[in-house]
Amino acid sequence: MIPRPISNPPNPWLSTEVEYLDEIPPAELEVYEDHTREILAHNDSPDVGFSWSVNPYRGCFHACAYCYARPSHEYLGLGAGTDFERKITVKPQAPRLLREAFERPSWKGELVVFSGVTDCYQPLEASYRLTRGCLEVCAEYCNPAGIITKSPLIERDLDVLQQLQKNARVSVSVSIPIWDRGHAHAIEPYVATPLRRMKTIERLAAAGLDVGVNVAPVIPGLSDADIPRILEAACAAGARRAGFVFLRLPGSVKQVFEQRLRESLPLRADRVLNRVRDARGGKLYDSRWGVRGRGEGTYAEAAHALFDATVKRLRMNEGFQSALEADTFRRPGRASQLPLL
Numbered sequence: 001m002i003p004r005p006i007s008n009p010p011n012p013w014l015s016t017e018v019e020y021l022d023e024i025p026p027a028e029l030e031v032y033e034d035h036t037r038e039i040l041a042h043n044d045s046p047d048v049g050f051s052w053s054v055n056p057y058r059g060c061f062h063a064c065a066y067c068y069a070r071p072s073h074e075y076l077g078l079g080a081g082t083d084f085e086r087k088i089t090v091k092p093q094a095p096r097l098l099r100e101a102f103e104r105p106s107w108k109g110e111l112v113v114f115s116g117v118t119d120c121y122q123p124l125e126a127s128y129r130l131t132r133g134c135l136e137v138c139a140e141y142c143n144p145a146g147i148i149t150k151s152p153l154i155e156r157d158l159d160v161l162q163q164l165q166k167n168a169r170v171s172v173s174v175s176i177p178i179w180d181r182g183h184a185h186a187i188e189p190y191v192a193t194p195l196r197r198m199k200t201i202e203r204l205a206a207a208g209l210d211v212g213v214n215v216a217p218v219i220p221g222l223s224d225a226d227i228p229r230i231l232e233a234a235c236a237a238g239a240r241r242a243g244f245v246f247l248r249l250p251g252s253v254k255q256v257f258e259q260r261l262r263e264s265l266p267l268r269a270d271r272v273l274n275r276v277r278d279a280r281g282g283k284l285y286d287s288r289w290g291v292r293g294r295g296e297g298t299y300a301e302a303a304h305a306l307f308d309a310t311v312k313r314l315r316m317n318e319g320f321q322s323a324l325e326a327d328t329f330r331r332p333g334r335a336s337q338l339p340l341l
Contacts, residue, residue: 027082031124034058034089039097039134043116050146053116054098056130059088060118062150064188065260066217069117071251080252081259085190088124095133102141102331109329112138113146121151123190132157139164142328146171148214150191152200158207165209168328173243174201175214176234179226186264187219198233205238212241215307219247220275220299222268227303228310235314242316244307246295247276254284275299 041053059073063085070080078087091097101107114120120131138145139160147154147170154161154172164170176197178184184194191197204211213234218224231242249257261269273284279295280286286296294300311317 027086029061030087032087032089034091035093036091037097038101039091039094040101040112041116050111050113050116052110053113054094054120054134055115055117056091056094056120056128056134057088057115057118057122057124059084059086061085061088061122061124062119062188062191064191065257066187066219066247066249066253067118068248068250068253070253070256072117074252081256088122090124090128091130092128094130095137098134098137099141102137102143102329107329109141109143109327111144111146113148115148119149119151120147121149121153123151123153125151125153126156132160135160135164135170138170139167140332142168142330144169144328146173148173148175150175150188150197152192152196155200155203158203158209161204161209162207169210171210171212171241172204173212173214173241174204174234174239175216176230177215177217177219178223179229179233180223183222183265187222187260194230198237201234201239202237210241211239212243213239214243214245216243216245217247218244218303218307219272220279220295220303221272222265224299224303224306227306231307231310231314231316235316240316242307242311244304245293246279246300246303248292249276249285250287250292258284 039054039056041055043051043053058076059078060067060069067084070084073080073084073087076089078084098112114131114134125131135145135157137143145164145168149172161170161172174197176194178187179194181193181195184191192200201211201213213230215227215230218227234242258269258273261272265272276284279297279300281296286292294304
């Protein structure tokens with residue numbers, strides 16, 4: 001793996017920026033500890049289907065050019081470009097903090113999603129095991145959980161996931177927005193190949209878990225034509241649910257995404273950017289709730305129609321009723337509590 005040169009858009013929260021006059025140094029991995037006192041994040045956006053999330057990490061080694069979480073790094077005084085990808089914060093007390101949250105009388109056992117911001121199974125999880133520790137807490141308290149990831153590392157935790165499935169409910173969504181391997185590598189350079197992620201869906205489904213595929217984000221002019229192939233392969237692998245999110249580029253994500261396109265897929269760049277603008281009223285981003293995840297106009301409507309028609313043909317999402325909100329929550333020590341084995 002060859003590290004990329006440091007590259008960050010200007011941080012709107014800082015009054016200074018670095019300009020290299022000589023050779024730009026490589027972006028090496030740096031890990032920081034975040035000793036936060038709270039681990040549960042509350043979300044009230046009508047565009048997001050959950051209220052509570054746990055993010056054991058800030059920043060993400062996967063380096064997806066479209067990641068909407070990039071601007072959150074700017075609040076730390078860092079950049080949304082290579083800083084987001086290589087200056088990663090870990091929350092070493094995440095499992096303990098989650099247990100403390102579950103012990104509060106105000107907690108009623110709502111669905112907790114891993115992660116609402118960056119991938120909870122990014123490479124650092126292999127050694128830090130923070131996501132696994134948090135899922136063990138969920139299993140211990142019979143608290144329902146949802147997981148969104150691109151990483152095959154989740155297969156390591158099949159034992160915990162199956163126990164959680166037995167005690168409460170757990171739902172896993174594997175994100176596969178691009179099917180063409182070359183295009184995926186250009187936009188998601190440090191993520192497992194689409195085919196490898198499909199194997200993860202197969203293994204999770206074979207283990208009896210509730211698994212779906214997220215075609216998210218759909219990139220017009222690049223991956224919209226991939227929608228049927230992704231859904232067909234996911235359905236064959238055992239996914240029974242599918243989700244759709246149209247590309248959104250808030251804040252400095254616009255600069256990161258455009259730079260990556262022009263560097264890695266120069267012949268596609270103008271086509272993609274023009275179609276994004278077509279779906280965003282002439283801009284690269286529209287922040288309106290209800291619109292930012294769907295887009296508008298010809299290309300957005302065509303992508304939605306293709307997704308909906310394929311989902312209907314494959315009979316995915318049929319009769320799906322989430323049991324993740326079922327009242328299974330129990331604090332350890334009660335007679336009805338099922339211990340984590």
